[in-house]
Amino acid sequence: MNAGDIAVEFAPELRVLVGQRDSTPVRVDGTSTLGHVVESLGVPLTEVGALLVNGEPVATGHIPRGGETVTVAAVARPQISPEPLRFLLDIHLGTLTRRLRLLGIDAAYENPDIGDAALAARSAAEHRVLLSRDRGLLRRREIYSGAYVYSHHPAEQLDDVLSRFAPPLAPWTRCTSCNGTLRAADREAVRDCLPDNTGQSYDSFVQCVDCGQTYWKGAHHARLDAIVSDALAKFA
Template sequence: MNGPEIHLAFAPELHLFVAAERRGGRTALATDGSSTLGHVVESLGVPLTEAGQLLVDGSEVAVSHIPAAGESVEVRAVERPQRLPEGPLRFLLDVHLGTLARRLRLLGVDAAYFSEDIGDPALATYSSRDRRVLLSRDRGLLRRRELWAGAYIYSDRTDDQLRDVLSRFTPTLAPWTRCTACNGDLAPATKETVRDLLEGGTERSYDVFAQCTGCERVYWRGAHHTRLQTIVDDAVREFGGAGAQQSPQPS
């Protein structure tokens, strides 16, 4: 590009997205004179889902701003906690984030997830249709215009991913209320109503059950209770919620 030259600076949190030569401070960039500032930012590697305020000569502008010669641009990171339009906070996770989806559901957070790859266009359309925040480590997916909202998952470790999402969006936590398999709601169940779905040892050893109102999976406090309870306790202690009551769990 050989159009108007501007000077850009990216917040440190965004440095992982941009080339090394643009991580130090303000650097010069020749634009084409017609592309929006949002397009310029994305062309340099930063998904707009991760960009916060865009400042031109100290004043905030929209992503639709057309840069002019000599402008000084500052690209800030998205503010945390991030505020979204009013309505229920719901998530959609791509095929690579199944464990994170189950952790969110364990905490009572609405997290849709497909175990098979349905393709980027379908995910983006689902996000828009259901007004869900798409969580992904795929930068290209997060650049799709159809998205209602999205967020880049910075770590490949599930514990860090969970803390990142909870700190960024501060969803209301209601542990043990959602099916970790299908995302449906859990309801109390008696042993009599679920007896036909239990193995003999489970029927003899447990008396408290819950059942998914969607897929009808049965839950009880099984062998993995201590590990899952620790996940719940840690999240509630750090981010608040309805409390880590002693409830049935996946077994």
Template sequence: MTKPPVPGTPAAKQQITVEVDPGLRLFVAHERREGVTALVTDGVSTLGHVVESLGVPLTEAGALVVDGVGVPVSHVPRSGEHLVVRAVERPQRVPGAPLRFLLDVHLGTLARRLRLLGVDAAYESEDIGDPALAALSARERRVMLSRDRGLLRRRELWAGAYVYSDRPEDQLRDVLGRFAPVLVPWSRCTACNGPLREADKDAVADRLEHGTQAAYDVFAQCTVCERVYWRGAHHGHLETVVAEAVREFGGPDAA
């Protein structure tokens, strides 16, 4: 049995083995991606530090299992222990607040598609910096979505998730499959995230070009930025995005 270090003296080195879930191995250095990795820890660092030292953001780590028993991230490993780092279970539940997202500057298309489906998705169109984003996530209790691993490691984040793909259609499927948000298509402004309401044609006439007034009769308007929406030339593409998402992930129009 390993004895605790005497106060004021260096902690003894501890040798452990680590096995990372296959879905998380993209974060790990190439030489550590296959099978079991042997690590020497300093006898003080927690499993949270160990996992992050491997390159895995804690937002992506699910259960941590030591010798077959689940342990918290605060567990300090001891020599001979075998750690298994599992991926987050899906769908992932975010306790304590309505499910809302915050996306960084690189995920504008994903933000607009989430809003199209009625998902509350705040988006920073300018790079305000990681500290400000993390503080905003905490203040508004929003899940930070990003491909920036450094941002996801910031301690002040309320919650976060790594976006695994760089293709918007795959990003959308990833987020919907991971968090299972309630889908209410056509209920949010894709420009500012505000709620939409039905709009009388005469009431928004001054915001429409003459051709639009003549061709369309059904309109919606954002209650925040007052942008007006109608079923224009691009509506068919948007309907396809909505239909595919609702068919796979559910919503009020799902069969």
């Protein structure tokens, strides 16, 4: 047994999760892993980059001993994925989901809430990066991959995800309602899907191949175009 106190210092990006300013003394029991200790302090391992003990890199399975000094780095950005990026968002991130889809990013969303176990299982089965503000959900070992969304504000959430994962952007190619693919549609073909007089006012339409939702450059287009333009300027 090597119980005792260790000193843990988190990277500035992670301190919002632990309310830490300086190094924190933490009692260890000589059996729990460093990964368990870090998560018990409030930081999911999805947010952790390098772990250093007395200046030397270690794995999350390291058993800390009294007297050690631990440095916890944030995950490196951009976080490059070995597979095409596919996301899964929990019920609290509906606006972020629609903005990701607006940019052509594959973003699945569960509404109503299906529960943590089912979300984790879908993440694993479909190899989707689980985005959430629920740190407990991100600690589930069965998820394929995950990321904590730090802000409450959709614009900041979008910037956070785009800077972290650097996904390729293809605006106006996905349905913001269901995540399906959009294709150009003839006005006559979609006339029955349009509100009164829309067919006379607009002549450019796209339709989702999955759910049939029809889109045109209506009253909200300027606001959506501003979101797209901002993302392209920052991250394209």
